[in-house]
Amino acid sequence: MLPLGLLMMADHLIDDEAEKFLGEIGVEIGVARQFAQPSDLSLFPAGVGRRQAFARLELADRLGHLEPFGEHVDERRVDVVDALAIAAQLVIHGCAIPLFSGTLGTGRGFKASRKSLQNRDRGAKARRVMTAEIHQLHGDRPPSLDPMMALVAADMNEVNSVILDRMQSEVPLIPELAGHLIAGGGKRMRPMLTLACGKLLDYPGRRHCKLAAAVEFIHTATLLHDDVVDKSDLRRGRKTANLIWGNSASVLVGDFLFSRAFEVMVEDGSLKVLKILSRASAVIAEGEVNQLSAQRRIETSEDQYLAIINAKTAELFAAACKIAAVVAERDEATEAALDAYGRNLGIAFQLVDDAIDYVSDAETMGKGVGDDFRDGKVTLPVILAYARGSAEERDFWKQAIVGHRTSDEDLAYATSLLHKHDTIADTLARARHYGQRAVDAIGGFSASQAKAALTEAVAFAVARAY
Amino acid sequence: MLPLGLLMMADHLIDDEAEKFLGEIGVEIGVARQFAQPSDLSLFPAGVGRRQAFARLELADRLGHLEPFGEHVDERRVDVVDALAIAAQLVIHGCAIPLFSGTLGTGRGFKASRKSLQNRDRGAKARRVMTAEIHQLHGDRPPSLDPMMALVAADMNEVNSVILDRMQSEVPLIPELAGHLIAGGGKRMRPMLTLACGKLLDYPGRRHCKLAAAVEFIHTATLLHDDVVDKSDLRRGRKTANLIWGNSASVLVGDFLFSRAFEVMVEDGSLKVLKILSRASAVIAEGEVNQLSAQRRIETSEDQYLAIINAKTAELFAAACKIAAVVAERDEATEAALDAYGRNLGIAFQLVDDAIDYVSDAETMGKGVGDDFRDGKVTLPVILAYARGSAEERDFWKQAIVGHRTSDEDLAYATSLLHKHDTIADTLARARHYGQRAVDAIGGFSASQAKAALTEAVAFAVARAY
Numbered sequence: 001m002l003p004l005g006l007l008m009m010a011d012h013l014i015d016d017e018a019e020k021f022l023g024e025i026g027v028e029i030g031v032a033r034q035f036a037q038p039s040d041l042s043l044f045p046a047g048v049g050r051r052q053a054f055a056r057l058e059l060a061d062r063l064g065h066l067e068p069f070g071e072h073v074d075e076r077r078v079d080v081v082d083a084l085a086i087a088a089q090l091v092i093h094g095c096a097i098p099l100f101s102g103t104l105g106t107g108r109g110f111k112a113s114r115k116s117l118q119n120r121d122r123g124a125k126a127r128r129v130m131t132a133e134i135h136q137l138h139g140d141r142p143p144s145l146d147p148m149m150a151l152v153a154a155d156m157n158e159v160n161s162v163i164l165d166r167m168q169s170e171v172p173l174i175p176e177l178a179g180h181l182i183a184g185g186g187k188r189m190r191p192m193l194t195l196a197c198g199k200l201l202d203y204p205g206r207r208h209c210k211l212a213a214a215v216e217f218i219h220t221a222t223l224l225h226d227d228v229v230d231k232s233d234l235r236r237g238r239k240t241a242n243l244i245w246g247n248s249a250s251v252l253v254g255d256f257l258f259s260r261a262f263e264v265m266v267e268d269g270s271l272k273v274l275k276i277l278s279r280a281s282a283v284i285a286e287g288e289v290n291q292l293s294a295q296r297r298i299e300t301s302e303d304q305y306l307a308i309i310n311a312k313t314a315e316l317f318a319a320a321c322k323i324a325a326v327v328a329e330r331d332e333a334t335e336a337a338l339d340a341y342g343r344n345l346g347i348a349f350q351l352v353d354d355a356i357d358y359v360s361d362a363e364t365m366g367k368g369v370g371d372d373f374r375d376g377k378v379t380l381p382v383i384l385a386y387a388r389g390s391a392e393e394r395d396f397w398k399q400a401i402v403g404h405r406t407s408d409e410d411l412a413y414a415t416s417l418l419h420k421h422d423t424i425a426d427t428l429a430r431a432r433h434y435g436q437r438a439v440d441a442i443g444g445f446s447a448s449q450a451k452a453a454l455t456e457a458v459a460f461a462v463a464r465a466y
Numbered sequence: 467m468l469p470l471g472l473l474m475m476a477d478h479l480i481d482d483e484a485e486k487f488l489g490e491i492g493v494e495i496g497v498a499r500q501f502a503q504p505s506d507l508s509l510f511p512a513g514v515g516r517r518q519a520f521a522r523l524e525l526a527d528r529l530g531h532l533e534p535f536g537e538h539v540d541e542r543r544v545d546v547v548d549a550l551a552i553a554a555q556l557v558i559h560g561c562a563i564p565l566f567s568g569t570l571g572t573g574r575g576f577k578a579s580r581k582s583l584q585n586r587d588r589g590a591k592a593r594r595v596m597t598a599e600i601h602q603l604h605g606d607r608p609p610s611l612d613p614m615m616a617l618v619a620a621d622m623n624e625v626n627s628v629i630l631d632r633m634q635s636e637v638p639l640i641p642e643l644a645g646h647l648i649a650g651g652g653k654r655m656r657p658m659l660t661l662a663c664g665k666l667l668d669y670p671g672r673r674h675c676k677l678a679a680a681v682e683f684i685h686t687a688t689l690l691h692d693d694v695v696d697k698s699d700l701r702r703g704r705k706t707a708n709l710i711w712g713n714s715a716s717v718l719v720g721d722f723l724f725s726r727a728f729e730v731m732v733e734d735g736s737l738k739v740l741k742i743l744s745r746a747s748a749v750i751a752e753g754e755v756n757q758l759s760a761q762r763r764i765e766t767s768e769d770q771y772l773a774i775i776n777a778k779t780a781e782l783f784a785a786a787c788k789i790a791a792v793v794a795e796r797d798e799a800t801e802a803a804l805d806a807y808g809r810n811l812g813i814a815f816q817l818v819d820d821a822i823d824y825v826s827d828a829e830t831m832g833k834g835v836g837d838d839f840r841d842g843k844v845t846l847p848v849i850l851a852y853a854r855g856s857a858e859e860r861d862f863w864k865q866a867i868v869g870h871r872t873s874d875e876d877l878a879y880a881t882s883l884l885h886k887h888d889t890i891a892d893t894l895a896r897a898r899h900y901g902q903r904a905v906d907a908i909g910g911f912s913a914s915q916a917k918a919a920l921t922e923a924v925a926f927a928v929a930r931a932y
Binding site: 169170171172173174221222225228229247248249251252253255256258259260262263265266267269271274275278279281282284285286288289290292293 | 752
């Protein structure tokens, strides 16, 4: 049974009857896209976010970039059965709800509109349909994060608890905006890595949960600032915080989360962890500035590009893994192995992201295809196409990237050039190379559930095509 | 003799003859607005900032918001005598050059154009005029930061050295942009406080120099982000970084400096200092978000306003002072005393800033008068005027602050209301109250040069009217 990852925030706790009802049709209540746990409900204290930004139906919000169900935002309660009605309605229209953002395998053609939430009959009627749809998705799925998520589910609850607790502030805008991004999406990839590496090392303590939350705060701060820099409108199918609350709020709440991350680390008290993560933060910022400078520079080399993604993406992956070795008090070789695992996984992850950006299957991808092209970002598919292109093709790239010629036809032509020179496929091949290095980096550890999960996570990262 | 605080960056070190020549007319070469030290020149290693952003004549740049002398920016050398020619030229036009930004007592009516810098004769001729002008400014000046600057001059050189060293990066844009703000202005008030408090405690070590640099990095990061939030064009008479390099670069370089601050603190290794400054950073961000939320909220109370400035300004002043007690390993009472000194000074400082913003003597202030009004910032002068105003006046304030009615005439009327209700004067009176509390907070320390300097710094902060 695939848990739906509904984000269900209710000021009144959901009662047993409702929970049973949900259970019957396979819906579990939990933090969005995390394995649901019985304790999840208690993670949502009454009044969190003050203005009830959480009292949205995450499920509906995620799908098809619908408007949040505004009429409920200010009502201070969400009725579980109402939520079901919507979920069911979506299913009726042919859309199955995945656990992970991006695995929208059958998500085509649905037209969920901003309907009333009071249609209980419809919800009841739809039960069987919904269940059936969900089972359809389950089965011989490609490599997945599921084993890793199962491995760390209990720890992740603690991480989520720290996250929810420490993003609070007397200034209501802070949990409101932070919650939009933190609770509203993402696989919690980085904290999950910290936790999984903890398992790999049989670390018996709890310190890594708090530190994993700090890592997620750093990541979230980076995302908030990135969206300002890139002037993004959408992230994972939701409106970006800068679009909703403005650039200023995004910048400042990012600063808050970043500071809060350091407060949490200081509470843990490991100077070594602080060193790793303060350095990682500086390297990330350096990488982001470097990327900004490289924007619209068609001459960017593969080496320069690798340096950028190593800094802006892989460094935090590496740090997230490495700190598990630090809290578990392992030797430097172990630290280095986990650093290498995370770093190579991070590079693979980013390479796949950069390839996916050009995969023009709008039905699978939703919006956002060709964003890098329009932003003049010189990523590996373009670098390779430019290197392999004819003089005319190079001229095209110059005009496109340097000269801002990025109409839809230009994008179509650009994509055709990428395919002509196999640069999407070759970018994915490069990703597999780094993936393999990640797997080999932890090759020395004896077999365990954790090792298997970490290995499958790499396979998942390089196999995903969305 | 008033040191001019010329920022003189030369790839070839200035020779003895030039230095002597400068000395004769009272010009010292140094970091802008810092006491010049013989060692200053060595602080500017060849190639710092790569694209020679430093190779500007700070002096000229500061006055009247001239264009930087662009022809020299790319030449990789600045001739001292050329600089003099300009300085002299400015003096000829009736402008004396102050040490501190803002003390432009006689800065009216000069029209220095972007002339050639090769006019040595003119420079030579102007010597006497210049000297005379400078002496004119000197004399029975009101309370000043001079004693504090003299007290910490040697330590500040070390701080500057750390700053210049640690703002470097392989990504050229980082030192370029950071240098614009860090080297280009400001009194280094916060690190100066750390150093002066170190003197007060007879701290014999050097750790506080590095930490003072970290404090300045945090402050600089905040300024960079503030200017993005406020969409500012000018800071201390110079173009803001966001105007020159764009918002994205300002956000990301701010992030870099912030991370670097933590790296520097981690190197020092005091968890207590890390706790104080990570907490301060979170509080500052909270205060900034709070201010953003309060923008255009005319009902903001004096208490709410005080909470905002306590967070966004006073917290870092307090932290800067308190960490001196931590490195000197003093007891909690001492920490608390220095915290209180810094906090009250910070509040006084901000109150005066907010009052000054409405002082409409454009000749004294230069640009930027009424910025808070146009931004809809509800500062104490407005809060008091709104509280004391008639129904009609309150309507005006609502229309202005909430309704964006902020034309020049509106500003003029607003200012007249502030004067009518004495709210500028009363804001300054409030500042003196906090200033007095700052002075009393360190009343228990036995008399010393440091205590006198810290006391005079408070007097300076509340007496300045620019």
